Amino acid sequence: MSYREVQELLAERGIAVDHSTIWRWVQRYGPELELRQRPHLKPTNRSWRVDETYIRVKGKWCYLYRAVDSQGATVNFFLSAFRNRESAQILFRRALRHGAPQPRVINTDLAPTYPTAITGLKRSGVLRRRCKHRPVQYLNNIIEQDHRAIKRRLNAKQGFRAFAAARRTVDGYEAMHRIRKGQVRWVPAGNVILQNRFIDRLFGLVQ
Numbered sequence: 001m002s003y004r005e006v007q008e009l010l011a012e013r014g015i016a017v018d019h020s021t022i023w024r025w026v027q028r029y030g031p032e033l034e035l036r037q038r039p040h041l042k043p044t045n046r047s048w049r050v051d052e053t054y055i056r057v058k059g060k061w062c063y064l065y066r067a068v069d070s071q072g073a074t075v076n077f078f079l080s081a082f083r084n085r086e087s088a089q090i091l092f093r094r095a096l097r098h099g100a101p102q103p104r105v106i107n108t109d110l111a112p113t114y115p116t117a118i119t120g121l122k123r124s125g126v127l128r129r130r131c132k133h134r135p136v137q138y139l140n141n142i143i144e145q146d147h148r149a150i151k152r153r154l155n156a157k158q159g160f161r162a163f164a165a166a167r168r169t170v171d172g173y174e175a176m177h178r179i180r181k182g183q184v185r186w187v188p189a190g191n192v193i194l195q196n197r198f199i200d201r202l203f204g205l206v207q
Contacts, residue, residue: 002156030172036202037175038098040184044069046104049143056159057166065091068143074178075100079167088117093126105132107139149177
C-alpha cells in the first residue's frame, strides 16, 4: 500500500496520521528495525543466489543487489547507484560482515560483473578460494520470485526523490520481508501476532 492508503486505513480506525508522518516513521525506524533484528535471525545456508533488480530514484534507475540462499532466506542486500563490480563486492562483504556463513557456491545470472567481483574477493581473501561460481540463469528462479515481494512495495511508492530515502525505505522493506518469511528465531511465517510482538520487543514496547 502507499502511505496515503495507510493514512486512510488508520483513519478508518479513528487514528489521524498524515501520510508524511508515516513516511518519516519509515525513514526513522526502517533502518533501526533492520539493525535490531540481525541478532535474532536464523543462519542462512551456504548456497547463495545473487541478482539485482531496479528502483527508480529521481527519475534514474538504481540497482538493488540481493542475495538469498537455496531455501529463499534473505542473505543480504545493497542498494547502489551503479551496476558494476564494486557494488557486487559490497553486497558480498556486507553479507559476511553481518554474520552469513562463507558460501559454498554462488549462483548468478550471466552479467559480466559477477565473475570479476568474485575473483577479486577470492584474491583478497574475503571469499574462500574453493567457493564455486555458477553463472546459470535458470537456477536463479528462487531470487527472481523473491524480488516480487519487494517490488510490489517499491512500485506502490512510484519512485523516490532522494537516494538516501530510498536506501532507508529498502532497509525497512527487507527487514519486514525477512520477518514474514519466518527468518526470525521462534517467529513463524504467517503468525502475524508473534511477528508484531517480536517487533514490539525490539523497540521496548512490551516486557
